Amino acid sequence: MSQPSSPLWYSDNLAFWDERAPIHESSEFYGVDRWLAGEEHLRPFELEEMGSVDGKTLFHPQCHFGQDTLGWARHGAQVTGLDFSPNAVSQAQRLATRAGIEARFLCGDVYEAPTLCDGQQFDIVYTGLGALPWLHDLTKWAETMAQMCAAGGHLYLAEFHPIASVFDSPTPELPLRAHNSYFDHEWHDTAEDMTGTYADRDAATSNNDTHEHVWTLGEVVTSIITAGFELQFLHEHDYTLYQWSTALERTDRGYEFPPEAARIPMMYSLRAQKR
Numbered sequence: 001m002s003q004p005s006s007p008l009w010y011s012d013n014l015a016f017w018d019e020r021a022p023i024h025e026s027s028e029f030y031g032v033d034r035w036l037a038g039e040e041h042l043r044p045f046e047l048e049e050m051g052s053v054d055g056k057t058l059f060h061p062q063c064h065f066g067q068d069t070l071g072w073a074r075h076g077a078q079v080t081g082l083d084f085s086p087n088a089v090s091q092a093q094r095l096a097t098r099a100g101i102e103a104r105f106l107c108g109d110v111y112e113a114p115t116l117c118d119g120q121q122f123d124i125v126y127t128g129l130g131a132l133p134w135l136h137d138l139t140k141w142a143e144t145m146a147q148m149c150a151a152g153g154h155l156y157l158a159e160f161h162p163i164a165s166v167f168d169s170p171t172p173e174l175p176l177r178a179h180n181s182y183f184d185h186e187w188h189d190t191a192e193d194m195t196g197t198y199a200d201r202d203a204a205t206s207n208n209d210t211h212e213h214v215w216t217l218g219e220v221v222t223s224i225i226t227a228g229f230e231l232q233f234l235h236e237h238d239y240t241l242y243q244w245s246t247a248l249e250r251t252d253r254g255y256e257f258p259p260e261a262a263r264i265p266m267m268y269s270l271r272a273q274k275r
C-alpha cells in the first residue's frame with residue numbers, strides 16, 4: 001500500500017528497537033519480576049476473545065522480548081516468537097529459561113517469517129499491541145500472515161486504534177483536540193530528537209529516528225480479507241495502556257476517559273479465520 005520514503009526505515013527502526021528492548025525489560029511498565037512471579041499481563045479482552053490456546057501452535061511476529069509470547073505459552077500454547085531485534089530475541093530466550101517455559105524465538109524481518117520458520121504453518125498467528133505501525137507494506141504483511149497460518153487456523157490481532165492518533169492533548173484545558181488527519185497516507189520519517197520510550201520516558205537513548213505509519217482500520221481489515229482470511233469479529237475498546245491525554249484517568253483496566261466525557265475507541269482487536 002505505502003512504500004517507505006527512506007531506505008533507512010529498516011536500519012533506523014532496528015537500531016531504535018534494539019536499544020529499547022533492554023530498557024523495556026527492566027522497566028516498571030513491563031514489570032518482568034511481577035510477571036515472573038505469576039502476574040497475568042495479557043489483556044483480559046485478549047484472553048477472552050482468543051479462547052483456549054491449549055495444545056495449539058502459536059506464532060507471534062514482532063514479539064519484542066517475548067513476554068506476551070510466553071504469556072500464551074503459560075496458557076498451553078506451543079509458541080514461536082520472531083523479532084528483528086537481536087537484543088529482544090536473546091532477552092526473550094533468557095526470559096523463557098528464567099520462567100522455565102519451552103519456547104522458540106527467531107531473529108529476522110517479519111516479511112521473512114515463512115523462510116525463517118521453514119514453511120511451518122501455525123494454528124494461531126497472534127500479533128500484539130504496537131506492531132502494525134512499524135510495517136511499511138501492509139498488503140505484503142497480510143499475505144505473509146496468511147502464509148504462516150494453517151488452513152482453518154486463526155489470525156488474532158490486538159492493536160492501538162488509529163482514531164486515537166487523530167487527537168493530541170495540548171493542555172489540561174484542552175485535553176482532546178482533533179489535530180492529525182485520519183486519512184494520512186504518508187510514511188512518517190521522524191528524525192526527532194525525542195529520547196526515551198513509552199515504557200521509560202526518562203531513559204537516555206541515542207537511536208531516536210523512526211519510520212512509522214498509522215494504518216487505518218479499513219486498510220487493516222481489507223488487507224486481511226484480501227490475503228485470504230474471513231473476518232469473524234472486530235471489537236473496539238474504550239481504554240488504553242498509556243496516558244496520552246491529561247483527561248485519561250488511571251483505572252484497573254489501564255487508562256480511560258471519565259464516564260461523563262466523550263469516549264473514543266483506543267484499542268481494537270479482531271479475529272479472522274484462514275479460508
Ligand SMILES: C[S@@+](CC[C@H](N)C(=O)[O-])C[C@H]1O[C@@H](n2cnc3c(N)ncnc32)[C@H](O)[C@@H]1O
Pocket residue numbers: 013017018061062063064065066067068082083084085088108109110111128129130131134135
Ligand atoms: C511495540 S513493539 C511490540 C510490543 C509487544 N506487543 C509488547 O508489548 O511486548 C514492536 C516490535 O516490533 C519489532 N519490529 C519492528 N519492525 C520489525 C520488522 N520489520 N520485523 C520484525 N520485527 C519488527 C520491534 O523490534 C519491536 O520489538
